[in-house]
Amino acid sequence: MFGGSSIKIDKELLEKVKKFAKLAGYSSPEEFVTHALEKEIAKLEESDSEEEIKEKLKGLGYIS
Amino acid sequence: MSASSKRVAFIGAAVTAAVLYPAAAHAYVGPGAGFAVVGSLAVVFITFFLALGSLISWPFRALTRKLRVRKLRGPSQIKRAIVLGLDGLDPVLAKRFMQEGKLPHFAKLAEDGSFRMLETACPSMSPVAWSTFATGVDASRHNIFDFLGRDEKSYLPILSSTRITNPERSFRLGRYRIPIGKPSIRLMRKSRTFWSVLDDCYIPCHILRVPITFPPEKLRNGVVLSAMCVPDLRGTQGSFTYFTTDREKAGSYTGGTLVFVEREGNVVEGELPGPPSPLTEEHEVLTVPFVAEIDDFSETVTFDFGGNEVTLGESEYSDWLPLEFNAGLGVKVKGLVRIRVQKISPEFELYVTPINIDPDSPAMPISEPSMFSQYLAKLQGSYATLGLAEDTWALNERMIDELAFLEQTYAIHREREKMFMNSLAKNRNGLTVAVFDATDRIQHMFLRYLDKDHPSNRDKDTEIHSEAIEDLYVRMDVLLKRVLEHVDDETLLLVISDHGFKQFKRGVNLNTWALENGYMAGKTDATAGGGGGGDGEAAACDFGSYCAPGEGTSAIGEYLSGVDWSKTKVYQLGLSGIYINRKGREAQGIVTSDEYRAIKKELKEKLEGLRDPDTGEVVITSVYDAEEVMDGPYAGNAPDLIIGYNVGYRASWDAAVGKSSVSVVEDNVKSWSGDHCIDYRLVPGVLFTNRKVEAERPGLIDIGPSILDLFGVRVPDYMRGRPIYSGRESEGTGGDE
Numbered sequence: 039m040f041g042g043s044s045i046k047i048d049k050e051l052l053e054k055v056k057k058f059a060k061l062a063g064y065s066s067p068e069e070f071v072t073h074a075l076e077k078e079i080a081k082l083e084e085s086d087s088e089e090e091i092k093e094k095l096k097g098l099g100y101i102s
Numbered sequence: 103m104s105a106s107s108k109r110v111a112f113i114g115a116a117v118t119a120a121v122l123y124p125a126a127a128h129a130y131v132g133p134g135a136g137f138a139v140v141g142s143l144a145v146v147f148i149t150f151f152l153a154l155g156s157l158i159s160w161p162f163r164a165l166t167r168k169l170r171v172r173k174l175r176g177p178s179q180i181k182r183a184i185v186l187g188l189d190g191l192d193p194v195l196a197k198r199f200m201q202e203g204k205l206p207h208f209a210k211l212a213e214d215g216s217f218r219m220l221e222t223a224c225p226s227m228s229p230v231a232w233s234t235f236a237t238g239v240d241a242s243r244h245n246i247f248d249f250l251g252r253d254e255k256s257y258l259p260i261l262s263s264t265r266i267t268n269p270e271r272s273f274r275l276g277r278y279r280i281p282i283g284k285p286s287i288r289l290m291r292k293s294r295t296f297w298s299v300l301d302d303c304y305i306p307c308h309i310l311r312v313p314i315t316f317p318p319e320k321l322r323n324g325v326v327l328s329a330m331c332v333p334d335l336r337g338t339q340g341s342f343t344y345f346t347t348d349r350e351k352a353g354s355y356t357g358g359t360l361v362f363v364e365r366e367g368n369v370v371e372g373e374l375p376g377p378p379s380p381l382t383e384e385h386e387v388l389t390v391p392f393v394a395e396i397d398d399f400s401e402t403v404t405f406d407f408g409g410n411e412v413t414l415g416e417s418e419y420s421d422w423l424p425l426e427f428n429a430g431l432g433v434k435v436k437g438l439v440r441i442r443v444q445k446i447s448p449e450f451e452l453y454v455t456p457i458n459i460d461p462d463s464p465a466m467p468i469s470e471p472s473m474f475s476q477y478l479a480k481l482q483g484s485y486a487t488l489g490l491a492e493d494t495w496a497l498n499e500r501m502i503d504e505l506a507f508l509e510q511t512y513a514i515h516r517e518r519e520k521m522f523m524n525s526l527a528k529n530r531n532g533l534t535v536a537v538f539d540a541t542d543r544i545q546h547m548f549l550r551y552l553d554k555d556h557p558s559n560r561d562k563d564t565e566i567h568s569e570a571i572e573d574l575y576v577r578m579d580v581l582l583k584r585v586l587e588h589v590d591d592e593t594l595l596l597v598i599s600d601h602g603f604k605q606f607k608r609g610v611n612l613n614t615w616a617l618e619n620g621y622m623a624g625k626t627d628a629t630a631g632g633g634g635g636g637d638g639e640a641a642a643c644d645f646g647s648y649c650a651p652g653e654g655t656s657a658i659g660e661y662l663s664g665v666d667w668s669k670t671k672v673y674q675l676g677l678s679g680i681y682i683n684r685k686g687r688e689a690q691g692i693v694t695s696d697e698y699r700a701i702k703k704e705l706k707e708k709l710e711g712l713r714d715p716d717t718g719e720v721v722i723t724s725v726y727d728a729e730e731v732m733d734g735p736y737a738g739n740a741p742d743l744i745i746g747y748n749v750g751y752r753a754s755w756d757a758a759v760g761k762s763s764v765s766v767v768e769d770n771v772k773s774w775s776g777d778h779c780i781d782y783r784l785v786p787g788v789l790f791t792n793r794k795v796e797a798e799r800p801g802l803i804d805i806g807p808s809i810l811d812l813f814g815v816r817v818p819d820y821m822r823g824r825p826i827y828s829g830r831e832s833e834g835t836g837g838d839e
Binding site for chain 1: 237249250266292294334337338543819820
């Protein structure tokens with residue numbers, strides 16, 4: 039389940055996901071799959087502009 | 103009272119509060135009124151059948167629940183657990199004030215139970231440490247290493263805790279562009295909270311203001327109110343507005359906006375800039391107008407501030423003022439501010455707090471269930487919702503003084519106390535956690551008063567508030583007294599802090615060090631980048647104050663602008679560490695996999711024991727190689743080398759935003775004079791508890807597992823912490839002792 043949606047996954051692969059999620063230190067197989075997908079998507083996604091970033095970080099006490 | 107009846111009572115109280123709260127009556131007669139009546143009847147029928155269904159299915163649900171709980175939970179040693187989180191409470195200061203007899207309730211708790219130093223997280227900063235508390239795992243398993251991460255493609259910083267993205271699709275309607283769907287708000291903290299494990303066992307949890315809980319997670323049997331990193335209505339981490347007639351104040355101010363106004367006769371008019379319009383392509387800034395009428399005789403100002411009438415004298419705060427920013431098409435974005443008249447004449451000056459999300463009508467999800475923030479607003483009135491609500495930058499920039507900051511901080515603290523006491527009264531058979539921030543913010547801004555030689559004391563008061571820190575600890579003792587009234591033999595009480603506090607007297611800039619030692623190079627011509635690895639037009643030496651002697655070196659500007667990435671092996675961004683410009687990872691990386699480990703080793707050797715050229719003191723006590731001290735699935739997002747600064751030092755203000763400076767080490771002269779972003783071994787937090795702690799070296803990582811264990815819930819395998827009351831120790835938060 040991913041936020042209310044399901045994705046079909048090969049049974050054999052799912053078993054491996056379960057096994058390695060535990061070995062790697064994830065709290066669940068879902069977290070492992072989400073992390074793997076997020077890493078791939080991050081490569082494709084556009085970055086925020088410098089102006090957007092400055093605005094979002096404005097007021098964060100620890101940095102000027 | 104059972105968990106379900108508690109829940110019903112809670113919802114009932116919310117509904118009652120909502121009904122009793124006076125609201126404006128609206129009469130509507132016109133097209134669609136008939137449909138409204140039919141719609142209302144439908145709602146009544148649906149509600150009736152849902153209630154009936156719920157009643158019939160109750161025995162089956164109760165049985166399922168009992169079987170499930172039996173499977174997940176063994177015998178419990180406690181009925182309730184209370185965690186009082188006092189951000190940054192320092193064990194050394196606590197001990198000192200206890201010895202001086204100023205903290206009788208802390209002293210009693212230590213005597214009857216335990217008082218221990220609590221190992222913090224690595225790196226030792228609140229988002230990392232509270233995430234470790236929440237999950238029972240180290241940073242490489244929860245993915246929060248700093249306030250800031252970095253984008254490997256652009257070298258620009260990113261807020262580590264949350265990603266907010268607007269809907270991609272929209273349609274045009276005249277001058278408006280209507281977004282389709284809601285913005286996506288994702289929490290970047292990974293793993294799983296220990297309270298969600300309790301929730302699986304139907305143990306009710308009230309989680310109030312724990313950092314890095316935005317957006318809040320859904321609990322089937324509890325409530326969550328988000329904290330640190332909830333933005334203000336402008337989307338920033340908190341930016342004040344300062345109105346003045348004094349043109350001599352012209353300049354740029356970190357963390358806020360200066361707006362010039364004119365006084366005409368006795369009247370000053372202005373507009374408070376708010377959020378960008380969500381409905382237009384230009385995203386123009388929405389505003390709320392105000393009119394101030396000055397009465398020179400009584401020395402008061404009467405405001406019409408966005409429809410709120412309020413009269414204030416000089417140095418007086420208003421209550422929270424609800425504001426509506428009209429975006430058009432009937433869309434209104436609601437926020438809250440407090441205003442303070444700084445000066446009446448000859449110059450008029452007005453300070454306005456950051457615009458907090460209105461908890462009674464939240465523009466973003468700040469609680470779960472969403473009605474919980476409204477329930478609290480109905481129950482106790484408006485309250486601060488911003489993550490870092492205490493306006494440290496307004497004091498740093500001297501727009502407000504120490505007294506104004508303390509008044510603001512303690513007003514927010516009182517709001518939190520009310521919420522906490524309400525939860526303690528209602529949640530008698532579960533977990534209640536509340537984190538208070540005043541301890542952190544006041545120590546950041548007032549620690550200089552404890553050190554006469556602190557550079558921050560220059561040109562500032564060193565007497566009037568010299569007891570502010572002691573007063574803070576005494577107030578926390580009074581809070582503890584109130585909490586103890588809710589503690590019985592079946593209650594576990596934990597008073598914890600996420601880290602301690604030390605003086606921040608000197609800032610360290612490792613970008614400057616890297617420039618001086620040939621690990622970083624700046625562009626020397628007009629092609630120097632304007633922002634990260636981009637292609638701006640600014641000349642190298644225009645960026646900052648630093649222009650290293652000799653040809654070929656140049657200043658690095660904010661967010662690493664002006665860096666020549668083709669000649670740069672290492673860079674600093676954020677507060678926790680430094681990154682290697684690694685080939686295949688960073689967009690313009692040059693350090694190959696073969697060189698990667700060798701350069702880390704070389705840097706570690708050179709930086710450990712680095713001395714302050716002015717004082718001769720050791721600046722860096724330890725450098726931690728993330729590969730060696732972290733083995734979780736997110737370790738790859740950590741800085742390659744985590745820098746353990748010595749007491750008195752921290753990453754400099756410039757270094758944190760990727761800038762170079764004149765010197766590698768320089769004085770910190772800001773009011774922000776205390777800090778904890780140093781070697782994590784030097785800045786442990788506190789642990790006070792009403793039970794005997796058996797673990798030799800308890801850590802924040804152990805708190806969640808300890809609570810699970812006492813509730814009779816099995817500690818999940820992925821958690822790295824271990825119960826502290828049973829003598830089993832944790833596997834540590836990384837790094838050697």
